[in-house]
Amino acid sequence: xxxxxxxxxxxxxxxxxxxxxxxxxxxxxxxxxxxxxxxxxxxxxxxxxxxxxxxxxxxxxxxxxxxxxxxxxxxxxxxxxxxxxxxxxxxxxxxxxxxxxxxxxxxxxxxxxxxxxxxxxxxxxxxxxxxxxxxxxxxxxxxxxxxxxxxxxxxxxxxxxxxxxxxxxxxxxxxxxxxxxxxxxxxxxxxxxxxxxxxxxxxxxxxxxxxxxxxxxxxxxxxxxxxxxxxxxxxxxxxxxxxxxxxxxxxxxxxxxxxxxxxxxxxxxxxxxxxxxxxxxxxxxxxxxxxxxxxxxxxxxxxxxxxxxxxx
Numbered sequence: 174x175x176x177x178x179x180x181x182x183x184x185x186x187x188x189x190x191x192x193x194x195x196x197x198x199x200x201x202x203x204x205x206x207x208x209x210x211x212x213x214x215x216x217x218x219x220x221x222x223x224x225x226x227x228x229x230x231x232x233x234x235x236x237x238x239x240x241x242x243x244x245x246x247x248x249x250x251x252x253x254x255x256x257x258x259x260x261x262x263x264x265x266x267x268x269x270x271x272x273x274x275x276x277x278x279x280x281x282x283x284x285x286x287x288x289x290x291x292x293x294x295x296x297x298x299x300x301x302x303x304x305x306x307x308x309x310x311x312x313x314x315x316x317x318x319x320x321x322x323x324x325x326x327x328x329x330x331x332x333x334x335x336x337x338x339x340x341x342x343x344x345x346x347x348x349x350x351x352x353x354x355x356x357x358x359x360x361x362x363x364x365x366x367x368x369x370x371x372x373x374x375x376x377x378x379x380x381x382x383x384x385x386x387x388x389x390x391x392x393x394x395x396x397x398x399x400x401x402x403x404x405x406x407x408x409x410x411x412x413x414x415x416x417x418x419x420x421x422x423x424x425x426x427x428x429x430x431x432x433x434x435x436x437x438x439x440x441x442x443x444x445x446x447x448x449x450x451x452x453x454x455x456x457x458x459x460x461x462x463x464x465x466x467x468x469x470x471x472x473x474x475x476x477x478x479x480x481x482x483x484x485x
Contacts, residue, residue: 289314295341365377396463400456422438448463
């Protein structure tokens with residue numbers, strides 16, 4: 174039986190070769206070699222173990238960092254990023270205007286006091302008030318305060334608060350007695366150059382004031398009123414021709430106390446009408462004075478021949 178032995182040896186060698194080179198036999202429908210029985214022997218004489226139980230079989234090993242068989246470098250998974258939380262919005266900062274206290278009101282329209290008189294005198298020093306102080310806070314004073322505030326970058330309220338008052342104090346000087354209670358309602362005009370020498374009644378039509386001056390120094394001042402356009406007061410340089418303390422006009426049959434005549438029938442004198450009606454009326458060409466005490470004192474000072482200058 175040498176031929177049979179040779180055949181068996183050939184088959185055995187073929188099976189061994191197949192196993193050694195990693196070849197497999199074409200599997201059957203269920204994944205086993207053809208005609209193979211679980212736990213039996215294949216036709217080639219190779220023992221086949223029992224089929225693995227899917228329920229108990231171990232899964233394929235997974236590559237781990239310590240398993241070189243994995244063939245790849247292990248990188249640890251990044252730490253989970255904590256969920257981003259939005260920061261609470263910053264608390265609103267109060268605006269300076271809302272947090273700063275409002276300045277206190279010191280003076281307003283309707284107030285009458287010595288402080289108002291000082292306010293007016295100080296405003297007059299820097300050209301914001303063009304009248305003599307009265308001590309009454311009216312619309313004219315409010316406009317002057319508003320003008321001052323606007324020039325200094327302050328709110329134009331027209332009301333004098335602590336900020337406005339302190340700013341005004343820092344820019345002006347303490348008013349003198351004459352500044353607080355000046356002799357005339359309106360500011361005395363700058364003297365005409367012809368008034369600067371000798372004894373002169375210096376009369377300005379622009380400011381409606383009379384200044385009694387001796388060698389350029391104002392000795393007294395008073396409000397005056399002039400004639401109408403039909404009976405204008407003459408302008409120029411005159412001199413006192415004569416005086417009459419209790420004069421009565423023969424032309425108009427009206428009293429002219431403390432009259433000091435300087436040009437024909439025109440004179441400087443006291444006028445009760447001017448004292449009562451103010452600038453609503455007019456003279457017949459004379460220079461009316463409404464302060465009787467002042468014109469009486471002037472009458473005593475002025476001498477015949479003293480100069481009279483009337484200018485615009």
